[in-house]
Amino acid sequence: MSYQCVMCHKAMDGEPALKNGAGTFCPPCREVIRTRLAEAMAARRQARLGPDGRPTCTWCGRAIKDGQAGVCQTCDGHRDWVLKTVRRTDRLARYVARIEEKEAPERTAREQLREQTRRRFEEQKPLPLAAPDPVAQRLERVEAMLAKMLEAWS
Ligand SMILES: [Zn+2]
Numbered sequence: 001m002s003y004q005c006v007m008c009h010k011a012m013d014g015e016p017a018l019k020n021g022a023g024t025f026c027p028p029c030r031e032v033i034r035t036r037l038a039e040a041m042a043a044r045r046q047a048r049l050g051p052d053g054r055p056t057c058t059w060c061g062r063a064i065k066d067g068q069a070g071v072c073q074t075c076d077g078h079r080d081w082v083l084k085t086v087r088r089t090d091r092l093a094r095y096v097a098r099i100e101e102k103e104a105p106e107r108t109a110r111e112q113l114r115e116q117t118r119r120r121f122e123e124q125k126p127l128p129l130a131a132p133d134p135v136a137q138r139l140e141r142v143e144a145m146l147a148k149m150l151e152a153w154s
C-alpha cells in the first residue's frame with residue numbers, strides 16, 4: 001500500500017512503520033521519534049539527579065540506590081501510612097498544609113540553592129545535547145501521543 005507520512009509529508013510505499021491517532025509514519029521518521037523520546041526520558045531522569053549527579057528520592061531528596069525507581073525505601077514504606085491516615089481524616093493534610101505554608105520561604109530558598117548547585121555540576125560535566133532542529137520541534141506535538149506506545153516497545 002502507499003501512504004503519506006504525516007511528519008515528513010513524503011509519499012511512501014509499503015507498510016507504514018507506525019500508525020496511530022496522529023496518522024501514519026515512515027520508518028526514518030519513526031526512528032527520529034524513538035531517538036527524541038529516549039532523549040526526553042534521559043532528560044527526565046537527569047532532572048531527578050542530586051547535585052553530585054546521583055539519583056535522589058523525589059519525596060525526601062536522599063540518594064537512592066541503583067535500580068530503585070524514584071522513591072527511596074523509607075518514603076515508599078511511609079506511603080501506605082500516609083494513605084491510611086488521609087483516608088480516615090484530613091488532620092494530616094491540614095497539618096502538612098500549615099507547615100508547608102509556614103516554611104515556604106525557607107523551602108524556596110533551599111530549592112533555589114539545590115538548583116544552583118545542580119546547574120554548576122552540569123556545567124562541569126556537560127551532557128551531549130542534540131541541537132534543536134525543525135523536525136524535532138514538529139515532533140514535539142506527536143511525541144506525547146506516541147509516548148505510551150513506544151515505551152511498550154522498548
Ligand atoms: Zn516520514
Ligand SMILES: [Zn+2]
Binds near residue numbers: 057058059062073
Ligand atoms: Zn525518600
